[in-house]
Amino acid sequence: MDDAWQSYIGSGCGVILDITTTCLYEVPVRDQIGENGKEIPEPSYSGSSYGVVNCYGAEVTNLFKPVIHYLGKKRNDYSYIVFRTMVDDLPVIIGYMEVKEVKNAFNSHVLRSGSKCQCAKLGEHWAVKGNMHFVSWNDAVMLTAFWNANCAKQCKNKKGAQIIGVDAAKEFVACVSKLENVTEKCAELAEDMRFSDNKLALIPNAQSNKYKLYDELSRKLRELQ
Numbered sequence: 001m002d003d004a005w006q007s008y009i010g011s012g013c014g015v016i017l018d019i020t021t022t023c024l025y026e027v028p029v030r031d032q033i034g035e036n037g038k039e040i041p042e043p044s045y046s047g048s049s050y051g052v053v054n055c056y057g058a059e060v061t062n063l064f065k066p067v068i069h070y071l072g073k074k075r076n077d078y079s080y081i082v083f084r085t086m087v088d089d090l091p092v093i094i095g096y097m098e099v100k101e102v103k104n105a106f107n108s109h110v111l112r113s114g115s116k117c118q119c120a121k122l123g124e125h126w127a128v129k130g131n132m133h134f135v136s137w138n139d140a141v142m143l144t145a146f147w148n149a150n151c152a153k154q155c156k157n158k159k160g161a162q163i164i165g166v167d168a169a170k171e172f173v174a175c176v177s178k179l180e181n182v183t184e185k186c187a188e189l190a191e192d193m194r195f196s197d198n199k200l201a202l203i204p205n206a207q208s209n210k211y212k213l214y215d216e217l218s219r220k221l222r223e224l225q
Contacts, residue, residue: 003103003104004103005101005102005103005129006066006101006102006103007100007101008064008066008076008099008100008101008102008128008130009076009079010064010076010077010078010079010080010099011076011077011078011079011166012079012080012166012169012170013077013078013079013080013163013164013165013166013169014078014079014080014081014082014096014163014164014168014169014172015060015063015078015080015081015082015161015162015163015164016060016081016082016084016155016161016162016163016164017050017057017060017061017081017082017083017084018057018084018085018086019042019043019056019057019083019084019085020040020085020086021085021094023087023137023213023214023217024213025189026136026137026138026213027134027135027136027137027182027185027186027189028085028092028094028095028134028135028136028137028140028186029186029189029190029193030042030043030045030186030190040054040056041053041054042054042056042057043083043097043132045132045134045183045184045186045187045190046187046191047129048097048129048130048131048132048183049127049128049129049130050081050097050127050128050129051105051125051126051127051128052105052127052129054117055105055117055118055119055122055125056118058118058119058122058125058126059122059159059160059161060081060161061081061125061126061127061128062122062124062125062126063077063078063159063161064076064078064099064102064126064128065102065124065126066102078099078163079098079099079169080096080097080098080099080169080172080173081096081097081099081128082095082096082164082169082172083095083096083097083134087214087217087218087221088214088217088218088221088222090218090221090222090225091144092140092141092144092217092221093140093143093144093147094134094135094140094143095132095133095134095135095140095176095183096132096133096172096173096176097128097130097131097132097133098130098131098173099128099129099130100129100130100131101128101129101130102126102127102128102129103126103127103129104124104125104126104127105119105125105126105127106119106123106124106125106126132183133176133177133179133181133183134181134182134183134186135176135179135180135181135182136179136180136182137213137217139179139180141217141220141221141224142179143175143176143179144221144224145224146172146175147172148224150168150171150172150175151164151168151169151171151172154167154168155168
């Protein structure tokens, strides 16, 4: 049995988490099928969580394991997860989560998947929950430009993850807050895709739109290099 959700307050730092997305729509909806052919249910837009159902990205979410200071007070270093995806081998920043709650999800994952699951090798897995703010692909280009100019150089590698400090994270969140939050739209589309046998039939000219959007995104992103 997993532990219950518990409140979480971080110190303001952020950590990057890579997710797979589709360019089928104007918003970066999570890709539904992974390399192993199984459904990818993370992030959960409707549940505002990551890591509840499976342990993709466990190395990152485990950084949010509550830490007890030697004086008996909780000392949590991280507040934000910065979501990043790839378009034509180029990194794109598409949103973030402010983590407000965490829970130990290790037991359910191991019971469901056995020793083959990622967290079984890690020995633990913490799921996270909080406010999500995803942006459209058009805004993601601008957000990525902001990130490259103001945050990328401040990233540091720690425990196999890319970390940004309090000041950079604060600037980033302030920038995202000015952009439209499309998380609810992502939730609607992810649900439609999940129950559709023909995902390309969900919108008119989806296949051509996919490549048109992909090419346009790739062009804009390369201009940022």
